[in-house]
Amino acid sequence: MTVTVQPRALTDYKTRDFRMLVDGSWVESEGGSTLERVAPGHGVTVSRYQAGTRRDAERAIAAARRAFDDGRWPNMTGAERSNLLLKAADLIAARADELAYLDAIESGKPISQAKAELGGAVDIWRYAAALARDLHGESYNTLGQGTLGVVLREAIGVVSIITPWNFPFLIVSQKLPFALAAGCTTVVKPSELTSGSTLVLGEILLEAGVPAGVVNIVTGTGPEVGSMMATHPGVDMVSFTGSTGVGRLTMANAAQTLKKVSLELGGKNPQIVFPDANLDEFVDAAVFGAYFNAGECCNAGSRLILHRDIADEVTARIAELSKKVKVGDPLDPTTQVGAIITPQHLEKIAGYVSGARESGAGIALGGEALDLGLGQFMAPTILSGVKPDMAVAREEVFGPVLSVLTFETTEEAIRIANSIDYGLSAGVWSRDFDTCLTIGRRVRAGTIWMNTFMDGASELPFGGYKQSGLGRELGRHAVEDYTETKTLNMHIGARTNWWMPR
Incomplete structure (x- = not known):
């Protein structure tokens, strides 16, 4: 709820x-x-x-x-x-x-x-x-x-x-x-x-x-x-x-x-998560990366690429934390997710969700617009069982919609991360710094966050690869x-x- x-x-x-x-x-x-x-x-x-x-x-x-x-x-x-x-x-x-x-x-x-x-x-x-x-x-x-x-x-x-x-x-x-x-x-x-x-x-x-x-x-x-x-x-x-x-x-x-x-x-930014990651910190970062600015953010962490051994557990934990996210009045200081920019854009977001469902993805949370009496709002949404070739995994939804994909090997994770037209940013989560550096060197994106997400500073360059x-x-x-x-x-x-x- x-x-x-x-x-x-x-x-x-x-x-x-x-x-x-x-x-x-x-x-x-x-x-x-x-x-x-x-x-x-x-x-x-x-x-x-x-x-x-x-x-x-x-x-x-x-x-x-x-x-x-x-x-x-x-x-x-x-x-x-x-x-x-x-x-x-x-x-x-x-x-x-x-x-x-x-x-x-x-x-x-x-x-x-x-x-x-x-x-x-x-x-x-x-x-x-x-x-x-x-x-x-x-x-x-x-x-x-x-x-x-x-x-x-x-x-x-x-x-x-x-x-x-x-x-x-x-x-x-x-x-x-x-x-x-x-x-x-x-x-x-x-x-x-x-x-x-x-x-x-x-x-x-x-x-x-x-x-x-x-x-x-x-x-x-x-x-x-x-x-x-x-x-x-x-x-x-x-x-x-x-x-x-x-x-x-x-x-x-x-x-x-x-x-x-x-x-x-644009961006369609992945977060790649290995079993040895600090999952408590990652779950918080995943919720933040997905719903910050209602997902209307080129840097949104809209693709989770989870190791199969932890995918079910992590998805469930993200869904539970997402239920606590406050959606509504932009002028209320406790609000975390505000309104969607236009009614037309809300329809576009909903269209991606329905298209993913028709393609075989499951809805682990949300999936619907919210009627709050005024304005237009979208519930935080998590799509499970997403495949790399689905539109929702390849195109920029620009809304509070999180797609969950899975991998077994590092090579497969890198291949999924690089399989789209975008290359703005990415994240990798592992206690093994060799793993983090391997992902950081081989994923084609302008910024790679390691064990964090969407941090920034005026001193650090920002921009993307590819499209x-x-x-x-x-x-x-x-x-x-x-x-x-x-x-x-x-x-x-x-x-x-x-x-x-x-």
């Missing part, structure tokens, strides 16, 4: 109206239309955004282009940019409760989780600020007495940043401060479902002193705004987080002008992703003329 937290009606809530940020000013869409966001956990309109048009995107790109080309941002010293980013981090911290509330009410995530994400975002901004002062090139004085080589790192230019709905503030914070640290100017398009906190970030950056045009924020849909941001010749790079399908389209659009592309896409994306975010090299290298080849002294006879 799922533990539920009844959503409270937002009878006294006043819908918040937002404008777009273009060239340092808050503006309305040229089309005059707006988009309304209905809170997925409460069923009432909570935000109203401008429905940006292609022309709005063009205006924002032009502003970013001017702000880059006239040098107002890239010509600052690293220390100057760092100080502004640090000031922004302090202002984010000061408004953390407001930002967390917006993310919780617009995305349906639990408020306690949203507050933790804001703490992580502040740390990322401060880390990026430090990197702004540390960005450097190389020199080569080993090329002979007549040659000196210097390699510069220069900001790539105008960057289009397109972010998803599942972590509205956290993901823009994994991109924007690093682009700014490098000296780039930007146009940001948040998801049309969860734009509120990104627009408040625009207020914060202006207050921090970031010059007009350096950060522009255009709200609207992907086909109307996002496509222009990926194809416009005035953009030098596109940084996108979202589904693999839209990532392919973004890459194809960017290819028209050969832009640099950074993509953080989970291109490039890496976070880590000390993240700022370099927003740069070009330029070689200065300097000749010293007289040079022999090529055409002269010898």
Whole structure:
């Protein structure tokens, strides 16, 4: 039986109206239309955004282009940019409760989780600020007495940043401060479902002193705004987080002008568990990995690959702990699993569950939507007897659905883990560190957790193999992703003329 937290009606809530940020000013869409966001956990309109048009995107790109080309941002010293980013981090911290509330009410995530994400975002901004002062090139004085080589790192230019709905503030914070640290100017398009906190970030950056045009924020849909941001010749790079399908389209659009592309896409992440693992710790991590953010997470541990000797016991223990997970009101601090982002997405999740059942999988727990009177919710769900070729084992469900597969040998576990198109992250659980390192070396994924799951730090790179994306975010090299290298080849002294006879 799922533990539920009844959503409270937002009878006294006043819908918040937002404008777009273009060239340092808050503006309305040229089309005059707006988009309304209905809170997925409460069923009432909570935000109203401008429905940006292609022309709005063009205006924002032009502003970013001017702000880059006239040098107002890239010509600052690293220390100057760092100080502004640090000031922004302090202002984010000061408004953390407001930002967390917006993310919780617009995305349906639990408020306690949203507050933790804001703490992580502040740390990322401060880390990026430090990197702004540390960005450097190389020199080569080993090329002979007549040659000196210097390699510069220069900001790539105008960057289009397109972010998803599942972590509205956290993901823009994994991109924007690093682009700014490098000296780039930007146009940001948040998801049309969860734009509120990104627009408040625009207020914060202006207050921090970031010059007009350096950060522009255009709200609207992907086909109307996002496509222009990926194809416009005035953009030098596109940084996108979202589904693999839209990532392919973004890459194809960017290819028209050969832009640099950074993509953080989908995942179908395994946790491989051996009989000698600490099962008490694993069971807790499995429940967390499956239901964190209602499973609407590219890093979700949605595939359990359990050794056959422990599969029945572990599945039963996970089911018992899952029954204690609190599902419901995103604004209740005790809630652990909030609302599903839209009714359409809830239907998609339910479709995967029914398809798995028809393919022969069993339902060890849940499997149904929850009617809590307001909003849309899904019960924590565990599917047993899943085979590697089932859709639910290969495709990203993006919901609180855990698929249990089994293996007998290490080779079989690795084969199952690597048998899909994704390679974002994975976990391995064993007291034998040889086993952990074998899995870590051979599973093709960008992050391998050993005896833990979904830990992270600003210093550690994040990104995927295969169709989970291109490039890496976070880590000390993240700022370099927003740069070009330029070689200065300097000749010293007289040079022999090529055409002269010898």
